[in-house]
Amino acid sequence: MDLSKRFENGLGLPDTIKKIHESPYRAVLAITGGGTGSVGELLRHGRGSNTVLEVMVPYSKVSLQELLGKEPIRSASVDTAKEMAMAAYRRALYLSSKTGEFSPNMLIGIGVTCKLAKSGKERVGRSHEIHFSSQSYDRTTVSSLFLNGNQNREKQEKIASQFIIEKISSICCPDEKTELRAMKERIFRDLQEDEVKVDPSVAWLLSRTLEDINSKKNIRPLKVDMLINRNISQDRSRPRIILSGSFNPCHKNHIEMARIACGKYKVPVDFEISLANVDKPPIDYISLQERTDSVLKYRDEKCMGNLYLTNSSLFADKAILFPDSVFIIGTDTLNRLFNEKYYREGEDRQSLLDHFKKHNVRFMVFRRKDAEADNMMEIPEICDVVSQKIYDDDGTSSSMIREQQNSRVI
Numbered sequence: 001m002d003l004s005k006r007f008e009n010g011l012g013l014p015d016t017i018k019k020i021h022e023s024p025y026r027a028v029l030a031i032t033g034g035g036t037g038s039v040g041e042l043l044r045h046g047r048g049s050n051t052v053l054e055v056m057v058p059y060s061k062v063s064l065q066e067l068l069g070k071e072p073i074r075s076a077s078v079d080t081a082k083e084m085a086m087a088a089y090r091r092a093l094y095l096s097s098k099t100g101e102f103s104p105n106m107l108i109g110i111g112v113t114c115k116l117a118k119s120g121k122e123r124v125g126r127s128h129e130i131h132f133s134s135q136s137y138d139r140t141t142v143s144s145l146f147l148n149g150n151q152n153r154e155k156q157e158k159i160a161s162q163f164i165i166e167k168i169s170s171i172c173c174p175d176e177k178t179e180l181r182a183m184k185e186r187i188f189r190d191l192q193e194d195e196v197k198v199d200p201s202v203a204w205l206l207s208r209t210l211e212d213i214n215s216k217k218n219i220r221p222l223k224v225d226m227l228i229n230r231n232i233s234q235d236r237s238r239p240r241i242i243l244s245g246s247f248n249p250c251h252k253n254h255i256e257m258a259r260i261a262c263g264k265y266k267v268p269v270d271f272e273i274s275l276a277n278v279d280k281p282p283i284d285y286i287s288l289q290e291r292t293d294s295v296l297k298y299r300d301e302k303c304m305g306n307l308y309l310t311n312s313s314l315f316a317d318k319a320i321l322f323p324d325s326v327f328i329i330g331t332d333t334l335n336r337l338f339n340e341k342y343y344r345e346g347e348d349r350q351s352l353l354d355h356f357k358k359h360n361v362r363f364m365v366f367r368r369k370d371a372e373a374d375n376m377m378e379i380p381e382i383c384d385v386v387s388q389k390i391y392d393d394d395g396t397s398s399s400m401i402r403e404q405q406n407s408r409v410i
Contacts, residue, residue: 013162014045016169016176021050023172027108028088028095030056032064033076034114035130035160042165051172053095053107056088070280073406076115078142081133082284084111089135090282093207094214104207105137108171112164116156117149130160132167133284138203139195140285143167146190196285202309206285209276209311218344219276221317223310226292239362240325241265241305244272244318248287248398249294257328257366258303260391264364265326268305271295272322276313278342316344316352319359326362332371334363334383356382369393 020042029039029052039055042048058064064080065071067087072080089109096102111133115126128147133140145163147156169176201224212219241261243254250271258269273291275283283291288309295307312318315327315337329337336342338349347355356362363383379385 013041013165016165017042017045018047019173019176020165020169021045021047023051024106025051025108025172026053026092026096026102026106027051027110027168028054028056028092029110029112030058030067030084030088031110031112031164032058032084032114033112034116034157035112035164037157037161038112038164038168041161042168053092056091058084068281076113076129076131078131078133078144079287080113081111081131082135082140082142082286083281084113085109085133085135085140086281086284087111090210090214093210097211097214105203107136109135110164110168111135112160114160116147116160117151117153119153128156130163132164134167134171135284136171137207138200138285139197140287141167141171141195142193142286144190144192146192194286196289198285198288202285202288205309205311206275206282209282212311213276213282219311219313219317221310221312221320223272223308223312223321226307226309238265238267239360240322241267241269241328241364242272242318242322242325243269243328244274244315246277246283246398247271247273247291247295249291249401250298251294251396251398251401253393253396255298255301255303257391259301260366260386261326261328261364262303269303269328270305270308270322272308272310272318274310274313274318276311278313314342314344315361316347316355319356319361323359323361325360326364328364328366330366330368330371332368334365334379335371335377337363338377338380353380353382366391367393368397369395370397 031039036057042052056067058067061075064075068080068083072083074080086109088111089107092107092109093104096104096107113131115129117128128149130145130147132143132145147159151159205222205224208222209219243258243261245254247254262269273283273288275288277283292307298304310318310321312321318327338352340348343352361382365383365385367386367388
């Protein structure tokens, strides 16, 4: 029997699974759209509890949205798999905290989302995809498998299940040889993979952030310096200028705002990315590298200061990390800044203003073409709105750039 047939039929699985269960790793799995047969295989050979802490199957739209804390743009995608893996890793940390039995660096979150063949007639040209992601203490991985489409649903389910087990094996048993890369092209149309491992300081920051989220407490504001220009000396007679954002990706309008602020205050602008977000899952390491790379692309600009990674999604917490600072924000952020939805527990508008004044924090507000300031809101005195004559937004945004990129991919 040739190697591709062995893969389809799952031959050799017991040995692979035995080695997985002999490893010191513990995992939470979240799987949707196909591939749940991998769970049965992991458990039916015995010693499954050595590896599997929990399995989640968020199959319905509302279930997946509940797991992620948001509605995914596309259910079967790399981004959704990464977000599922992050949610699974967070759950693994939570379960581990109840016993204190496992070290965070021995825990893995697995996210899998599939779009497989339908049992009935389906649209011509519809792609068949399997997206696998793992999130661990210091590493994020993704593997996307695109099938030829010549197999029926049953065969694709078998392929998906074995693919998932092979990928788990590559994480738990990295020194073991895998059959995965030797598969015939008649099974795989394409295989795309990526992996990012981060420095211990970044891994520590994510771990602390997820612990705070699990405990349902306010996140302790923490930061990590990711220096761009190490020779910059901060003139303490001038305020520090901070441009906070997700930078997904960083673009020319971000840099133009930094140039204007740098020209006004005569100091370079520091950029800040938060791992945590009020409305979205924490940022995985692959996404983080993409975002930091998009910032570093402009590192030679004279307006560029340093880059900081934090876990502070709220400006009230950023003020603690960066006192005596001016934060660059857009009108859309201004509208959220004083929205009670984003207040910390026990906070109101006046106490928030007092908090900013205590830490000597001000805001430089740039008008956004697609987001005008709320007419009902009285703009506080700590906010300086930049004239449209100085900055005239052309509508470029990170979301617009992502939509253009996704349309080219689809």
